[in-house]
Amino acid sequence: MRFHEGQVIDGFTLESRMPSGGMASLWRAHHPDVEVPVLLKIPFLDPGQDVSTVIGYEVEELILKRLSGPHVPRYIGSGDLAQTPYIALEFVEGESLARIAKNAPLSPKDVARIGAEVAAALASLHQQQVAHLDLKPENVILAARGAVLLDFGLSRHAGLPDLLSEESDVPMGSAAFIAPEQVLGDRSDPASDIFALGGILYLLATGEPPFDWPSTRAGMKRRLYHAPKPPSACNPKVPAWLETIILKCLEVDRERRYADAVRVAFDLRNPEQLVIAEPQPQRRWWDRLLAAFQKRDDHLLTGAPTAHRSQAGPALILAAVDLADRADPLANAVLAETGRLLAARVDARLVCLTVLKTEILREDVTADSTGRSVYIKRLVSLKAWASPLGLAEERISYHVVQAVSAADAILHFAEHNQIGHIVLGARGASALRRHLGSVSSKVVAEAGCSVTVVRNSSSA
Incomplete structure (x- = not known):
């Protein structure tokens, strides 16, 4: 439009x-x-x-x-x-931090004042169970009432399904400020915002970001192994107390990073109470060369959970439904079975999935005859399909996955999200399905969890 x-x-x-x-x-x-x-x-x-x-x-x-x-x-x-x-x-009136950052380096007093305001805003956000996960100067307004945070499209609420991580494990965030654990796909920790705050403080104090402007995942991953230059090496006017705060925010290991934003704000407002550690001696060049070739466990380095570690939270039930046809008795049968499972498992959360099939040899159709997005229409249909269940937003999420193979898409999604049970429909037998194999039979054979297959005698 x-x-x-x-x-x-x-x-x-x-x-x-x-x-x-x-x-x-x-x-x-x-x-x-x-x-x-x-x-x-x-x-x-x-x-x-x-x-x-x-x-x-x-x-x-x-x-x-x-x-x-x-x-x-x-x-x-x-x-x-x-x-x-x-x-x-x-509409929040104020000055964009991005515009202020163009005048960097700022005086230590101004860096501390602005940093304390942003830290206070983060503390309020974290108390409401939200991690921003895309903190950067463009997403901060300095208003008369203090720092105001904008753009929550990449954020994570601890009490809501994480739609982004359910569909992907690629790094999400702004490359110059993204935390090491986010590079590894972990979106669970508000401490990631403290790392980003350290990047903003570094930029304001020196005029450049701590890790340059990487454009690839490998470039972003360098921060797991290479500490930034001390801010005073870029700007000799940066005092030891400010450098200490910045580098503590930028610790790779989350156990050595600031525990919460409240403490960051306190130290920025009370630098005279800060205990400044003695600088660590520089390693010899051959020690640095040896360390560069040593194999390290990225997850142990940052404290991020490994891919094999079980996720805490409610059991997940995946309802895979074919919504290619508007009126589909089989989809209604899957809905009824899903409702029975949820009634028996009041602690479970529902993940609704439908697959939008793509073509290998032909160009995919992205719009219908009226020009409306096919993806949006399918997402709206999926929400309408699940609406009779009456689930609260905290207990349900919706996903439209584009894939050539519906069975492979369901299996991959279930494995990625550690699904505990899958519900899907099976259409009536036919010679073609017996020859090629059905979606349901492949899911049953290869899924790493229990599967309920719903049949409908009236389905084709």
Whole structure:
């Protein structure tokens, strides 16, 4: 859809378009029933758009409406994904930290003042069970009420399903500030935000980021083994107390990093009480060369959980449903069986999955005859399919996976998320299915968990 000044969306009148990123268009707006200035965030959901845009929109909408306090924009409302999706939030007046950072290096006093404000904002966020996981100057506004954090599309709420990690294990965050454990795929720890805060302090104090601007996963992974240059080596005016705080935020090992943002704010506001450790002697060049070739366990180095370590939390039930047809008795039968399982397992969480099949030799169809995204339509259908279960948002998540093989997609998703039980349907037997093998038979044969196969005699 294309939007213009004066257009009205659910009572919000668009006033002026603001500079936008690659994920959403931003509009100043007003509503007759809202007393504060409004920012309307409308995600780019054109056919063919990266699915991470959709997931990021859903993550931000789920989290923002649970946040409160002066350090986040006030959540006002959101639009229907099936119509015009948007997030309406308070427009925060203030100065972007990204603009301030262009004047770096700043004085130690200004670095400490700004850092303490950002640390206080992080402390409030962490107390609400949320890790931001994409902290960078562009996502901080310095307002009259203190630092305000923006853009929660990559965030993690401890009480909600993590939609991003359920679908992918690639590093998520801004390359210059991403924490080592995030590079390894771990999104569970608010301490990752403290590492990013250390990167911001380093930038403000020296005028450059601690790990340059890497563009590859290998480049980001270097921070697991190579400490940044001491800030004073880049800017001799950085005092020892500020350098000590910055480097403690940037510790690779999370046990040596600051335990919480409250302590970071305290040290920045009270540098005279900081105990400054003696600098460690530099290793000899041959010791450094030997260390570069030593094999290390990345997860032990950072304290991140290994891929084989079991995840804490409720048991996961995966309902894999084919929604290619609008009215499908088999999909209804899968829903009924899923409901029975959830009634027996009140501690379980439901993961709803449907596979959008892609083609090997032909170009994939990303839009229907009306020009609407096929991916969005399937996601809306999946939510409508599960709505009779009446589950709270904390107990359910929805995923549309694009794959050539539905069976392989289900198996991979189940393994990646350590699913405890799979429910899926099996259509009636046919000569073709007996020859090629069915989705359900492959899942039953290869799944590493229990599987319930639902049959419907009326299905083709």
